[in-house]
Amino acid sequence: MNLFENAIKLRGFLAEDAKVPPSDGITEDAFxxxxxxxxxxxWDIATNEWAPRTTVHRVVCPGPWFCGFTRGMKRGDYVEVEGELYIHDYDRPVVVEGERSTAKRYVSEIRAIQVRKLDRPLLVIDTGEDG
Structure with a gap:
């Protein structure tokens, strides 16, 4: 048993085409x-309806191998990602009432360890009792 674990597994559809450097720009630090x-x-109890929500997660795939593997991935592809959650901050300039200052902005991302392209699932749509 590990005392600490930073593991995440996500399965979903790509929101846009993979962002991959050009072939001549792939180095050991490429991603x-x-x-x-x-x-x-x-579930909204007041209206007795399901309120769907879509979230988009940024997945960084480090290394030249991932650059080659993800090159052909397009919007709508069904994929599974295993990785680690990273949260980092950076200073962002802010202007309040004419005064300049900085504020910390926190950004989260998934650093991929494994990416699998899956077969697109068959979607079953419930059309209700009327057909």
């Missing part, structure tokens, strides 16, 4: 970026 869209939601 590709995927934007993975996930559906979730909540």
């Amino acid at each position: 590709s970026v995927l934007f993975l869209a996930l559906m979730s939601g909540t």
Whole structure:
């Protein structure tokens, strides 16, 4: 048993084409970026309806191997990502009432360890009792 664990597994559809450097720009520090869209939601008791929500997660795929693997991935591809969650901050300039200052902005991303392209699932649509 590990005392600490930073592991995340996401499965969803790509929100846009993979961002991959050109072939001549791939070095040991190269990386590709995927934007993975996930559906979730909540049940609104007051209206007795499902309120869907889509979130998009930034997935950084480090290294030349990932650059080659993700090169052909397009918007709508169904993928599974295993990786680690990273949160980092940076100073962002802010102007309040004419005065300049800085504010910390926190950004989260997934650093991929493994990416799998999956077969697109068959979607079953419930059309209700009328057909």
